[in-house]
Each structure stands twice: as structure tokens, then as C-alpha cells.
Amino acid sequence: MGYANPDALVETGWVADNLSNPALRIVEVDVDTSAYDQGHVPGAIGFNWKSQLVDQVRRELLSKAQFEDLLSRTGIGNTHTVIFYGDNNNWFAAWAYWNFKYWGHQAAKIMNGGRKKWIDEGRPVTKDAPSHLATRYVAKATDPSIRAFRDQVLEGIGRPGRGMVDVRSPKEYSGELLAPENLPQEGAQRGGHIPTAANIPWGMAMREDGTFRPAEELKALYEGKGITPDKEIVAYCRIGERSSHTWFVLRELLGYKKVRNYDGSWTEWGSLVGAPIER
Amino acid sequence: MPSADEIKRLVGKRVTLRLAPAAGGPPTASGRLVGTLDAADGLVVTLQPVDQPGRRFTYHYHHIVDIKSEEA
Secondary structure (H helix, E strand, O other), rough: OOOOOOHHOHHHHHHHHHHOOOOEEEEEEEOOOOOOOHEEEEOOEEEEEOOOOEOOOOOOOHHHHHHHHHHHOOOOOOOOEEEEHHHHHHHHHHHHHHHHOOOOOOEEEEOOOOHHHHOOOOOEEEEEOOOOOOOOOOOOOHHHHHHHOHHHHHHHOOOOOOOEOOOOHHHHHHOOOOOOOOOOOOOOOOEEEEEEEEOOHHHHOOOOOOOOHHHHHHHHHHOOOOOOOOEEEEEEEEHHHHHHHHHHHHHHHOOOOEEEOOOOOOHHOOOOOOOOOOO | OOOOHHHHOOOOOEEEEOOOOHOOOOOEEEEEEEEEEEOOOOOOEEHHHHHHHHOOOOEEEEHHHEEEEOOO
């Protein structure tokens, strides 16, 4: 059994062999927004998820005009295949990948193992930012089938044919923590999880070297906890990046047809007045 | 719960994990500790069961109540 969409992944060696390929744009997106400046894959564009990939006033993804402007300015065209990678085993690389899919950019891949594997293998890094020629990027219509909003999540709780996966750490799921243990404990008024959600931490999908586990193991992991391909699945975490990672696993590696990322995630749900919570 | 460092020191050894009920499945798991994965939300542990050498299982360390080496 192989991955459902093997084209969604590339290995570090392939990227190393294609650094000068004009059909590609390589993009780094990190949790630690200073990482890119410390050294990155030669030719990689750096996106700061906090200041470049979200609206700076509302809590919302980029608008069509903002998305088009960012890609045009940084030299990403409609025909480019975009290779995403980043730190923390591609948390925000997966989130950016999901963003691009949301705006209809289908030619996208994730570099298996991310920034850490590239560096661990002793591959070249540079502090030089690329200077690609500007483009005139035109975004397509959004794909609402891959995004969940709070009302959809609420409406789906306990309904037959629906499944929900909380990909945070067990202590966040139980309500003991409000955020990852190494980050400030902020962002939601209450701790716990959405009723009926199974807890499958995103990292359980990974090998010890930061690459994805084989398809057979992933299938057993998710189906063993009721996250099966016949259901409409919603994945969530705290702010939507770890759940993008699991969304990628379910959609691209296992081929689930109906899986959404709830990017509002716990920072929204845990602060909603009256929202049901389990601990 | 053992610390991440305590777990990492046992990489490569045969170990038995005692698991919290929230982990689901059996209360213990034994095998060779193949490796660990560090992340901002905690350590993920990969175990290769002795009786299923072709398979690997992963556990978040929040679910590990205790870890013991089975080697002298």
C-alpha cells in the first residue's frame, strides 16, 4: 500500500537536485519566524505566517487580493509548483500548503522531513533571500470543501457519518494545558476538547526522523480510533497548523475525500460562550 | 510521567512502557525503543514490538506513565 497521492510529497534529495529548476518555487514557513534568516534552502522564499499569511486586522486567512499580491511580489506564478518545508516537522509548511489548496493552487508539495532533515543531512543553506521576478498571480475561487467553520463543527457533533480528530497533545486534549507545553499558556478561556473528538496527536503520524510513516501504519493509526475514510472528518488543534498537518496526512497520504481543517480550532472553540466542551 | 530526557536515554534498548488509559489499547507495550521525535508540544516515541519486528507504533509521551529498560 502506497500513499494515495505520492506527488504531494518530495524527498530532500529530490529538492537538492532541483534547486535550479525554474518550474519550482521553494517556500519555507516556520513556527519560529526567525529560523529562515538563520539559514534556509538556497533559493527558498521565506513566508512569515504571522505577518504575511493572515489578515493583519481580522482573524482570517488572506483575501484573494492579498494572496495574489503576496505571490506576485515574491515571484510565484500560476504555473509554478510550490515546494513547502519548515521547522517543527512542517507544521506551518502544511498550513501554507492547505492555504494554497484553499486558494486553488493545486501544484504544491511538501518536503518530507522538513527543515530539520535538510540540515541534519548536511545539505547547503544560505542567508541570501532570492530575487525572483515578480509575477501576476491570479487566484482561483476558494475551495470551501477543505475548511470547517465553528457552526459546521457544532452541527456535526455526534451525527452519524461524522468524525472529529483533535491532533493536540494529550494534556491539551484533557484540558490540563491550553497550549503546547513549551509555549505560553494563552489563547483560550477554557481547556478541554470538542465532544466526540478522538485524540490522535499529529506527531503519531511521524517517524523518528521527521518523515511520514508508511501508509499501512497511518491507516491503522487513524482507523483504529474511528477516523475512517467513509466519514466526513474535521481536524482541529489550537490555531490550525498542526491540524493542517493531519489534514495533509488524511487527504493526501491516505486519500480521504471528505476532510476539513477547522482553522479556528481551540483558540476559537475554547473561548466561545456556551460551546460544549468535554474534559 | 518520565521526562523527555529519561526516555531519550533509553533509545536503542528494549523497554516496557506503562500507558495511561487515555492512550487506548493495552496498558503496556514492549519492544525496542527505535527513536524519538522532538516537537514543541512534546515528545513522540517510536517502539518496535519484539513479536512484530516489521511494525512500529508511536506514543505521545504524555501517555507514558512509566518506562523501564528490559536490559541489564
